[in-house]
Amino acid sequence: MVHLLSSERPTMAAAPLTLWRAVANWFARAQARRAMRVAYQSLLEYDSARLDDLGINRQDLFEALDSPSQRPALRLAQRRAESARLWLDP
Template sequence: MALSLPGERSVAAGSHSTIFGAFFAWVAQVKAARQRRTALKGLMGLDANRLQDLGIDRGDIADAMVARNGRTPGMVLSAARARNARA
């Protein structure tokens, strides 16, 4: 029998206890990804002057669409805005 400290959670507590929980979590992830893609496509529809007002360009949006390695599209666009503000 393993003992755990009061602030620790077991592996089972962090996982989905039922197949239904896992399914609903997957549906939520798919829905969030679709909303991000829709927002990014909306940004692609803006003209260059509006994008410049936001501090980004189309290349930054394309980079955000393929964000990987733990980076979210928001993180990519925020970094681009900061980089473009310095320039």
């Protein structure tokens, strides 16, 4: 039987490809989360003055490490922006 459109293809024929794609996506997300965790841990090695120059503190990093599901990069960016705003307009 010939299928002219991809929408005519049986769904079971696409299932193995979808499964492999899902597994590959899961591994890619896990690798990205690990890379971010390593980056945050390397920031913990900085002294307090350097972290203050970056606009964050150790507590911000600990919160980012403890709650990776709550978009820690966005949270750190917001803290940096708030710190910059307070520095420019006390």
